[in-house]
Amino acid sequence: MQIGAAMFFTDYSMAPAELGRALEDRGFESLWAPEHSHIPVSRRTPFPGGTDLPKRYYDCMDPFVTLTAAAAVTTTLKVATGVCLVNQRDPIQTAKQVASLDQISAGRFLFGIGVGWNVEEMENHGTNAETRALLVRERIEAMKEIWTKSKAEYHGELVKFDPIYAWPKPVTKPHPPVIVGGAFPHSARRAIRYGNGWIPIAGRSAYGDITQLLPRFHQMAAEAGRDKSELPVTMFGAPTNLDTLKQWRDLGIARVVVALDSEKADTILPQLDSWAATARALQG
Numbered sequence: 001m002q003i004g005a006a007m008f009f010t011d012y013s014m015a016p017a018e019l020g021r022a023l024e025d026r027g028f029e030s031l032w033a034p035e036h037s038h039i040p041v042s043r044r045t046p047f048p049g050g051t052d053l054p055k056r057y058y059d060c061m062d063p064f065v066t067l068t069a070a071a072a073v074t075t076t077l078k079v080a081t082g083v084c085l086v087n088q089r090d091p092i093q094t095a096k097q098v099a100s101l102d103q104i105s106a107g108r109f110l111f112g113i114g115v116g117w118n119v120e121e122m123e124n125h126g127t128n129a130e131t132r133a134l135l136v137r138e139r140i141e142a143m144k145e146i147w148t149k150s151k152a153e154y155h156g157e158l159v160k161f162d163p164i165y166a167w168p169k170p171v172t173k174p175h176p177p178v179i180v181g182g183a184f185p186h187s188a189r190r191a192i193r194y195g196n197g198w199i200p201i202a203g204r205s206a207y208g209d210i211t212q213l214l215p216r217f218h219q220m221a222a223e224a225g226r227d228k229s230e231l232p233v234t235m236f237g238a239p240t241n242l243d244t245l246k247q248w249r250d251l252g253i254a255r256v257v258v259a260l261d262s263e264k265a266d267t268i269l270p271q272l273d274s275w276a277a278t279a280r281a282l283q284g
């Protein structure tokens with residue numbers, strides 16, 4: 001089981017290049033950057049975490065910019081969106097950003113995606129919350145066409161374009177892994193339909209014990225003709241308890257992602273040292 005770390009990069013957090021080097025030096029597998037383009041002043045939509053919306057959600061930087069900075073100073077660390085709000089992004093431009101970052105990182109990019117939860121935020125981008133799941137699916141399907149075809153075109157219900165030329169193509173073939181984030185069962189179904197993995201979030205009361213849902217997830221995949229090896233599970237919200245991590249590893253969870261606060265190095269580096277020791281114990 002691999003261990004990654006996620007941070008909302010802000011102007012008061014560790015810089016992405018600094019954190020990327022620190023993670024790679026300590027043997028972490030991946031760095032994940034979340035995304036919010038903005039937070040509307042109206043707080044109509046409740047935060048799924050069950051608390052007041054943390055300040056870092058208002059302040060976070062663009063994930064493709066921060067991950068490029070981290071990729072430029074590392075050689076083995078994977079860089080990942082965790083998650084990219086595809087419901088709020090133009091698919092042609094996003095396909096270019098994904099392929100460009102995969103090129104710059106020499107194939108180390110993981111495309112974590114989601115359909116979003118903040119209705120006001122997505123409405124400001126012209127997205128209808130009721131049809132956002134369909135919109136995201138079509139945008140991902142359209143991006144796959146762009147990544148894999150010299151002349152790409154797509155004609156769906158919501159996403160439509162005639163043949164285009166679009167470069168660069170990704171280093172990773174046929175494209176970087178599309179890892180679908182969100183709750184069971186809806187995001188699990190989306191991961192099975194068009195993804196290369198699933199990202200549930202541990203520790204949220206509304207979701208229950210995610211590990212108890214894994215057999216059903218694997219059954220759903222089999223019923224859809226997908227092998228579970230094609231759909232590794234990345235668990236966000238890693239616990240510090242070593243016994244729990246060992247249980248998750250033995251259940252087949254491929255990766256856990258540690259949530260780091262948007263703090264400077266003097267706060268974060270001791271946490272990374274502690275996690276590095278946990279990782280060594282986990283590997284036995």
